[in-house]
Amino acid sequence: MKYVTEYRDPEKIQGVLQEITRLGEQLTTGKDRPVKLMEICGGHTHAIFKYGLEELLPPTIEMIHGPGCPVCIMPKGRLDDAIAIAEHPNVIFTTFGDAMRVPGSKHSLLQAKAKGADIRMVYSPLDALQIAKNHPDREVVFFAIGFETTAPSTALTVLQAESEGVPNFSLFCNHVLVVPALEALLSNPDLQLDGFIGPGHVSMVIGTEPYQAIASTYHKPLVVAGFEPLDLLQSVWMVLQQLAEERCEVENQYARFVQPHGNAVGLAAMQRVFEVRSAFEWRGLGDIPDSGLKMRPEYAQFDAEAKFILPHRQVADHKACACGDILKGVKKPWDCKVFGTACTPEHPIGACMVSSEGACAAYYKYGRFSLAKATPNPPLPALAK
Amino acid sequence: MNLIANANFDRSRPPRRIPLRDTEITLAHGSGGKAMRDLIHDLFVSTFDNPALSPLEDQARFNLADLMQLGDRLALTTDSYVIDPLFFPGGDIGSLAVNGTVNDLAVSGATPLYLTCSVILEEGLAVETLRQVAQSMQQAAIAAGVQIVTGDTKVVQRGAADKLFINTAGIGVIRREVSTSAAQLQPGDVVLVNGTLGDHGATIMLARDELALSTPIQSDCQPLNGLIAAILNVCPAVRAMRDATRGGLATVLNEFATSSQVGIRIQEVALPIRDEVNGVCELLGLDPLYLANEGKLVVVVPRSQAETVLAAMQSHPAGAQSRIIGEVITAPAGAVFLKTTFGTDRVIDLLVGDQLPRIC
Numbered sequence: 001m002k003y004v005t006e007y008r009d010p011e012k013i014q015g016v017l018q019e020i021t022r023l024g025e026q027l028t029t030g031k032d033r034p035v036k037l038m039e040i041c042g043g044h045t046h047a048i049f050k051y052g053l054e055e056l057l058p059p060t061i062e063m064i065h066g067p068g069c070p071v072c073i074m075p076k077g078r079l080d081d082a083i084a085i086a087e088h089p090n091v092i093f094t095t096f097g098d099a100m101r102v103p104g105s106k107h108s109l110l111q112a113k114a115k116g117a118d119i120r121m122v123y124s125p126l127d128a129l130q131i132a133k134n135h136p137d138r139e140v141v142f143f144a145i146g147f148e149t150t151a152p153s154t155a156l157t158v159l160q161a162e163s164e165g166v167p168n169f170s171l172f173c174n175h176v177l178v179v180p181a182l183e184a185l186l187s188n189p190d191l192q193l194d195g196f197i198g199p200g201h202v203s204m205v206i207g208t209e210p211y212q213a214i215a216s217t218y219h220k221p222l223v224v225a226g227f228e229p230l231d232l233l234q235s236v237w238m239v240l241q242q243l244a245e246e247r248c249e250v251e252n253q254y255a256r257f258v259q260p261h262g263n264a265v266g267l268a269a270m271q272r273v274f275e276v277r278s279a280f281e282w283r284g285l286g287d288i289p290d291s292g293l294k295m296r297p298e299y300a301q302f303d304a305e306a307k308f309i310l311p312h313r314q315v316a317d318h319k320a321c322a323c324g325d326i327l328k329g330v331k332k333p334w335d336c337k338v339f340g341t342a343c344t345p346e347h348p349i350g351a352c353m354v355s356s357e358g359a360c361a362a363y364y365k366y367g368r369f370s371l372a373k374a375t376p377n378p379p380l381p382a383l384a385k
Numbered sequence: 386m387n388l389i390a391n392a393n394f395d396r397s398r399p400p401r402r403i404p405l406r407d408t409e410i411t412l413a414h415g416s417g418g419k420a421m422r423d424l425i426h427d428l429f430v431s432t433f434d435n436p437a438l439s440p441l442e443d444q445a446r447f448n449l450a451d452l453m454q455l456g457d458r459l460a461l462t463t464d465s466y467v468i469d470p471l472f473f474p475g476g477d478i479g480s481l482a483v484n485g486t487v488n489d490l491a492v493s494g495a496t497p498l499y500l501t502c503s504v505i506l507e508e509g510l511a512v513e514t515l516r517q518v519a520q521s522m523q524q525a526a527i528a529a530g531v532q533i534v535t536g537d538t539k540v541v542q543r544g545a546a547d548k549l550f551i552n553t554a555g556i557g558v559i560r561r562e563v564s565t566s567a568a569q570l571q572p573g574d575v576v577l578v579n580g581t582l583g584d585h586g587a588t589i590m591l592a593r594d595e596l597a598l599s600t601p602i603q604s605d606c607q608p609l610n611g612l613i614a615a616i617l618n619v620c621p622a623v624r625a626m627r628d629a630t631r632g633g634l635a636t637v638l639n640e641f642a643t644s645s646q647v648g649i650r651i652q653e654v655a656l657p658i659r660d661e662v663n664g665v666c667e668l669l670g671l672d673p674l675y676l677a678n679e680g681k682l683v684v685v686v687p688r689s690q691a692e693t694v695l696a697a698m699q700s701h702p703a704g705a706q707s708r709i710i711g712e713v714i715t716a717p718a719g720a721v722f723l724k725t726t727f728g729t730d731r732v733i734d735l736l737v738g739d740q741l742p743r744i745c
Contacts, residue, residue: 004667010727046670052729101738123595123669229727345737365734377573377688377712380652
């Protein structure tokens, strides 16, 4: 496929890997631990597992899977609020598909749907607006989740609802911000991290400027990366290169889409519709200051939090769940007591097991088998092209 | 006299065939009375027309001696079809209901022969829609060489079903000397597939019109019994066959690996997937290996037979794009791997539920 296969070229990948291996050895000589790099974005975690990139990386490089899956970090209390809205008899609740299975304190949206709530899966907030126009007698609520990646499209949808005068449309706003979450992680003394792979899609919106604080205040290199295997490996190599040269900069590997100042139209729409919450709770990480978005009072007519009375309960994470430490890179999934036993993708307890982008779910799915024991077959007769 | 001459006038007439005048299905069409009789006659009996159906007894009857000419065991299967939308590029619920059941019979090594057709109709369904579906079923039955020999019609209140549900059961006769089973894969065996993966699943996603994409992809809905006959002619020792419907190739391979307690490794470079299907999947964060197919055969054969079977498949119209895609390995038992183009192994696990689009 054009513009995709080029970034999966096995020969180029081998070339980058050789460089990574060389730098990895150089950087770990005399050290007691590998170089630890965190990819922040859930899309990157997904790609790393999908393409088996961890298997390619030398043992001197360890990837830590960060808190960048917007579905995973949604706290149970917010899910309960979403379900409470959805269970209103006159509401059509619209959501992206991957939020359907996330468990709240009692059940998930999928289970609420089975019990009779009118919950519909959409691919875009504009689909939700269309549903509102088709059902003027019902209140249509869109479950707005995601980082800065999805926030502009929900903001623009609100602006469109305003200009078209659709009174029965509202947002349940749960948008979160990347940089405050990173700063919260970095101010933790337990953290062992040498550098970051920055999120590509978020950066298409916010640009590369907002990461400067990570480089200057916390002295960690960050490279904004694309989502193909070659993008990710090249970005790892760029971070290692910075470490080897003792630089801490923000670099942009994904320049084919990411501009330093981001997307002005998207940012302006966000600015107009949303304001920063004083704090937002992240599953596994707790309250993080200035890390979430809410609707400005001028748009209260489109704000589900203003239209509905919500339970707003804080529900504590399970005691045995180690998601917080896993997200900080302090623990690995298999260090958690409930990993693979009480906590599985079928019955997730913690954030990291919820979505396929979560670190625990990915390890559970991809990390259980070893091919070492297999006796090799002779070559296949005809791998016909 | 004229009157006497008229006494020879033939008073017998063919039975009255009043075409159904209603344009919508009502509860009366399921009541067992005249309305139902007219519906069944006009839509089903006249369309499916065959000797086993026309007596309109409560059951179809078969001559055992005829069946035994074809093999030594019977295969029986049933499947319900609840697809939305009813019509989609490359097929409709009718062709699906015939081909799906034909294929479930054929993968056992059976010659599919007779199908039933039970419909559950939602009050308000357009009669014309049902007529089109019945005609499509008959065309599919002719193409697959089977007959629809008995059926049932129920009508439920508006809202109690979504437009039209079809259940088809089928019987076929299994050839002598053929014994396929998911539990008899052996290390070294070779896995083949008869063409591009995920076309049906991608088509249905796009046909629901929620994505506003336009592509030339069509459902691969087709009968596989001809192709399977061609395979069994050259290799009666086929280990396992299955049509990769819901859950796609990934699910079938996992079932094989678990039943036989072996590992399976497929090669990404060998997988036939259309650019358009890959594109839709890249957009939505879906995996074509889990997308549904309705005319794709996964077949496992002993290594020594692989090339013969491949050649036989490629020379059949339903298998022109057949490929060898992987092999059976000793360990780890019950696991399926994909060897990526750059040499890593990725586990292809069973999904918990449906694939859900990812948001970022």
